[in-house]
Amino acid sequence: MTNNLARDAGEADTHNVEREGDPIGSDQGTVQNKLRAAGEPGLPRRPTLRPRRVSRAVLDASDAALARVLLAPTFLLLLLIVVYPVCRLLWTSLLDLRLAAGMPARFVGIDNYLSLGTDPEFWTALTNTLLITLITVPAALLAGLALALIANLPFRIQWPVRLSLLIPWAMPLAFVGMIGGWFFQSDYGVVNDLLRHVRPTRIIWFNSGWLSFIAICLTITWKTCSFVALVLLAGLQTIPNELYEAASVDGAGPLRRFFFVTLPLLRPAIAVAVIFRMITSLQTFDIPLTMTRGGPGTSTVTLAMYIHQNTVDFLDLGYGAALAVVLFFISMGVTTLYLRQVRSES
Amino acid sequence: MTRILRPLLLLAALCALPAHAETTLNVFISSALRPEVMRQAFDQFEQANPGIKVVAQLGGATSDLQAQYLNTVLSAKDSSLDVLMLDIIRPAQFAATGWTLPLNKDVGTPAAFLKQYLPAYAEADMVDGKLVALPAFADAMFLYYRKDLLDKYHLPVPQTWTQLAKDAATIQAGEHDPQLQGVSFQGAPIEGTVCTFLLPYWSMGKSLVHDGRLTFDHAAAIKALDLWTGLVRQGVAPRNVAEIVTDQTRKDFEAGKAIFAVEWGYGWSFFQSADSAVKGKVAVAELPAVDGGKQVTCIGGWQWGVSAFSRHPAEAVRLVKFLSSAPVSTLLADKASLLPVFPPLYHDPKLVQAMPWLPQALPAVEQAKSRPVTPYYNDVSNVIRTQTNAVLAGSETPEQAADQMEARLKRVLR
Numbered sequence: 001m002t003n004n005l006a007r008d009a010g011e012a013d014t015h016n017v018e019r020e021g022d023p024i025g026s027d028q029g030t031v032q033n034k035l036r037a038a039g040e041p042g043l044p045r046r047p048t049l050r051p052r053r054v055s056r057a058v059l060d061a062s063d064a065a066l067a068r069v070l071l072a073p074t075f076l077l078l079l080l081i082v083v084y085p086v087c088r089l090l091w092t093s094l095l096d097l098r099l100a101a102g103m104p105a106r107f108v109g110i111d112n113y114l115s116l117g118t119d120p121e122f123w124t125a126l127t128n129t130l131l132i133t134l135i136t137v138p139a140a141l142l143a144g145l146a147l148a149l150i151a152n153l154p155f156r157i158q159w160p161v162r163l164s165l166l167i168p169w170a171m172p173l174a175f176v177g178m179i180g181g182w183f184f185q186s187d188y189g190v191v192n193d194l195l196r197h198v199r200p201t202r203i204i205w206f207n208s209g210w211l212s213f214i215a216i217c218l219t220i221t222w223k224t225c226s227f228v229a230l231v232l233l234a235g236l237q238t239i240p241n242e243l244y245e246a247a248s249v250d251g252a253g254p255l256r257r258f259f260f261v262t263l264p265l266l267r268p269a270i271a272v273a274v275i276f277r278m279i280t281s282l283q284t285f286d287i288p289l290t291m292t293r294g295g296p297g298t299s300t301v302t303l304a305m306y307i308h309q310n311t312v313d314f315l316d317l318g319y320g321a322a323l324a325v326v327l328f329f330i331s332m333g334v335t336t337l338y339l340r341q342v343r344s345e346s
Numbered sequence: 347m348t349r350i351l352r353p354l355l356l357l358a359a360l361c362a363l364p365a366h367a368e369t370t371l372n373v374f375i376s377s378a379l380r381p382e383v384m385r386q387a388f389d390q391f392e393q394a395n396p397g398i399k400v401v402a403q404l405g406g407a408t409s410d411l412q413a414q415y416l417n418t419v420l421s422a423k424d425s426s427l428d429v430l431m432l433d434i435i436r437p438a439q440f441a442a443t444g445w446t447l448p449l450n451k452d453v454g455t456p457a458a459f460l461k462q463y464l465p466a467y468a469e470a471d472m473v474d475g476k477l478v479a480l481p482a483f484a485d486a487m488f489l490y491y492r493k494d495l496l497d498k499y500h501l502p503v504p505q506t507w508t509q510l511a512k513d514a515a516t517i518q519a520g521e522h523d524p525q526l527q528g529v530s531f532q533g534a535p536i537e538g539t540v541c542t543f544l545l546p547y548w549s550m551g552k553s554l555v556h557d558g559r560l561t562f563d564h565a566a567a568i569k570a571l572d573l574w575t576g577l578v579r580q581g582v583a584p585r586n587v588a589e590i591v592t593d594q595t596r597k598d599f600e601a602g603k604a605i606f607a608v609e610w611g612y613g614w615s616f617f618q619s620a621d622s623a624v625k626g627k628v629a630v631a632e633l634p635a636v637d638g639g640k641q642v643t644c645i646g647g648w649q650w651g652v653s654a655f656s657r658h659p660a661e662a663v664r665l666v667k668f669l670s671s672a673p674v675s676t677l678l679a680d681k682a683s684l685l686p687v688f689p690p691l692y693h694d695p696k697l698v699q700a701m702p703w704l705p706q707a708l709p710a711v712e713q714a715k716s717r718p719v720t721p722y723y724n725d726v727s728n729v730i731r732t733q734t735n736a737v738l739a740g741s742e743t744p745e746q747a748a749d750q751m752e753a754r755l756k757r758v759l760r
Contacts, residue, residue, distance in 0.1 A: 099421055100721045102442035115757075120750075186586040204586045207739040295535045296588050297736025297747075312414050314725045315421065 089328070092321035099315035112322035121298050122323065125306040129327075132217060132302065133281040139221040140277055141270070144228025151229065152236045165233070169226040177290030180219030184291070191215075209299030212292050216300055220287055224280075228273045235269025236262070275338040282331055303327050369658050370399045371665055373429040374416070378407040378593075379612070379648065380682035387674045391665055398661050408592075409433040409537045413724065420445040420653070428656040429665055432479055432649045434470050434716065435537075435723050441473035442721035446651035448476040452663050463687050464711060466645050470719070478651060480670035481687035483678050485646035486714040487541055487633060488707070490599060490607040490617065494627040495521070503631045504606075505641070507546065507573055510634050514582045514605050528582030529606040530595040531574070533738035538592040539731040540717060541644035542608070546570040548715050549639035555718035555726070560759045562752050571737045571744035573636065578738065588739035600624060608633065610646055614701060615683035630703040632710050645714035647687070679704075685711060725758040 093112055097105040116122050151161045168176070183190050184205040192202045205211045239262065247257050285304040288294060294301035294309075301309075307327065311320035375384050381402055388400040403426075405412040413436065419427060420443070432440065440446045453459040456477045460468035467481035489510075491503065495517050504510035514528030532538040544554070547570040552563040577583040584590070590598075592610065599607040600616050602623035607613070617628045635641045650666040652659060668674065672691065678684040679697050685707060691697060692708040701707075718726050733751050736742040742750070 098722075099443060100439050100724065102444055102721070186589060204589070207586060207588050207741075209739075209741045293535045295732065295735050296739030296741045297535075297732050299736070299741055309728065312417055313410075313728065314722070315417055316725070 086328070089321050089324055092317055093325050095318045095321075097316075097318040097321075099317060105318075108318070112319050115319070116322060116326070121301065121306060124298050125301045125303045126326075128213070128299075128301060129282060129284060129303040131213075132220065132284050133278055135217050136220045136224065136281055137274060137277045139217070140225040140228050141274060143221060143225035144273065145232055145270075147225060147229035148232035148236055151233050165226050165229050167226070168223055169230060171223070173223065173286035174290050176219060176223045177287040180215065180287060181291040183219075184215040206292055207296060209296055212296065212300050216288050216291055219291065220281070220284065223287065224277060228277060231273040231276075232266060232269050235266045239265045271341050272338075275334065275341065278334050279331055279338075282327065282334065368397050369661050370401055371428045371658060371662055372401050372403050372426060373431070373665070374403045374405050374412075374427045375431045376407065376409075376412055376648075377404040379431070380678075380684070383678060383682040383684075386681065387669060387677055390674075391668050394668075395661075395664065398665070400665065403427060405431075409435070416445075420655070423655050425653070425655040425657050427653050428658055428662040429669075430479075430651045430653055431482060432651050433537075434467070434645060434647045434649065435727070437471055437473050437478040437649065437651075438719050439721045439723060440651060441476050441478045445654050446478050447654050447656070447659055447663070448478065449480065449652065449663065449666070450475075450477045452667065453477065453480075464689060466711070466714060466716060467647060467649070467687055470645075470716060471649055473719075479649035480651075480666055482648040482650050482670060483675065483684035484687050484711050485611045485648070485685055486643045486707070486711050487545070487608055487610055487646070488643065488710065489631045489633045490609050490613060491629055491631060492602075492605050492624065492627055493629040495605055503629075504634050506637055507577070507634045508637055510606060511577055511580055511582045515580065517605050518581070525603055527584050527598065527604040528580075529577060529608065530590065530598050530604040531583065531587065531608040532590050532592055532595060533574070533587035533735055534589055534591045534594075535731045535735040536591050537727060537731065538610075539734050540727050542574065543567075543570055543730050543734040544644055544715075544717065545608070545633060545642065546573045546636050546639075548642045548644075549636040551639065554755075555720055555759070558720055558759070560755050562755055564748050564752060567748040567751060568744045569636070571734065571747055574734075574738060575740075575744065588735055599628075611683065611685045611707070614703070630706065632706075643710050643714045645711070645716050647685070720759065722758050726755060729754040729758065 094107060094109060095105045096108045096111070147165060151165055155161055182188075184192075186192060186202055186204040186206070189205075191205070195203060203211065205215045243261050243265075244257055247261050252260065283304050284302045285308065288300050288302055289305055289308075292300045294305055303323065304327065307320050307323045310316045310323060314320075373384075373388070375381055381404055384402060388402065392398060392400055405415055413433070416430065416432075430446065432446075450456050456472065460472065460477075463481050464484055467484065471477060471479050471481065489503075496503065496513070499513075499517055499520060501513045501516070504513050510529060518526055518528055532542050547554070547563075547566055550563075550566045550569065552566040553561050555561060574583070574587075578585060578587055595604070595607050595609050596613045596616055598604050599609065599613065600622045614628075614630065616622060617624055619625065632641045633643050650669045652662040652666055656662045670687070672688050675686045675688055676691060676694065676697065679686045679691065680700055683701055685704075686692060686694075686697070689708065689712075692704050694704075698704050717723070720726060729751055733742070733747040737744055737747045
């Protein structure tokens, strides 16, 4: 359903642009294309169309006008909330705009992008962001799959399981980060209290770049696996029971049933969960900010945190915009993956 | 008689209401700087100025969080705040951006008017000939120490960090308490950590920024960082110092878990409160020097500014002038142990009774040094605090951090 909607919107947009470019003349063709594209049943073919050309043209014109009127608000809204900010961002990234100095903006071309290359903190932030994505997405997928399978078991009382799945998902990210910070605190943290039984000397998690990084990844995985579990649980419930019964009749054990029935049928749900997780994990911000503030030093700074720091703390909007453009294109890449996936399914 | 009077009074009150609730001034203050005491000052102003209502808008607990909020609100030219409480490190940026109204013409001759305040504030609030804000209260970093423990081991107050480390080690060895820290200072990536770096750096007689130009001394920076890591290595400072924020130092010292603490003036009223474990056992001194250096401290303190986007600038200016007056300064010192901005108040008998160390604080506050004055202070601060934090966490060596600091500060002050 969503897929169809998305595709329709895409088609409508293309036609909008087409009409803008050539306002008169191609009305008939456009409508025909549209109808063909939409797969309208009972669409009259070209030969049958020809005799009624005049009346059709009149109708077409009003059709097109109507479509234009109906699409205009969406188009304007998209212009306002997507096209304008993105263009503004691209423009700002070409300026030396540092509000803290109160100086007027100065056009500097690609200078901001050039200084990215020599800015070690940018590379740290970029690497951290990609590493967080590479580590927490598969981890959350595995943990989420396990949780979804447990939640899908025929419990007599369903709500406690479902509720425990919902709670981490419903919690604000900043809270989770603060909770994570307390968990891993060296003096009074729960983690060190548990480890005390295994290891006599306490670990100071936030004194080391990679231990902080592990603590952050664990917290993100905990927070996000419930989202994955919810998506997968929805997928699991669409798998008809007959398939399992048939597989059992054919002599398949639980492992084979999982690998040959559950997993293949769950594939679309997994794809959706993974891509959604990837996009949000590329934008990781709240949890590291509240857990470590990017420390020790700059070892756990993410790209989103670095953008925020440059724009909000330093008011260096030009450089911040250049950083945001980088993140924008990375996110675009993943979104394209998602759209391709959705298209191949339908 | 009352039968007639009461309805009349009620009627009068009803008539007066719309006229009197005309102007509301929104004042942005920190949630950590005793809003309940600030409220008393606002109440006094409301009584003296019928028709003006003062509403406190509580901002984040730390200077960094408040700056983030103000940056967002004021760069959007939002008029929802009328009066702003600003950390001493902000006026340069606010002067450059024009986010506060210059108060020059509201105080007669600024130079003469500012003479009544401590020189550091008169200097900080006057940027490029513009009077950006007026002083609210003073602050500086001090050395808090456990008088009872120093007396027990017959130790004088240390004048140098080396002496402090030795004294702390003696007491730690004598007390046999693994929980007892020698000295608590700030190492988390927060504003206070900028002062942590600057204290020994300044003590060597070096400066960081002069007239907007970088005057970074590489060797002194390494020595400054070495001093702190040395204290951690000797076991005098806790190993998790990279986690310690300003209020954690306050809590640890208040719980009796530290012999010495590097802390701002606000700590005093906490340490002397009823539920403090160290009540009556605390004293305050000037911060120690590096060997062969001079004793310096980092100046703090807060200012009142009028937002340039306020819809009631005249009333807001009146409020700011009231808030930066001697009676309010006395109130803040008396009720919240926030240091006065008027030198004579340091010898006020009533205040000295509440804060016996007040006369000693005056020379420290008078000689305290300001953090770099530049509109790009946020960038400068970030570079220093993240690098200092990295060194204290042990993820960078002092040499690496000094290299990084120099390279990044050059870019910021380009």
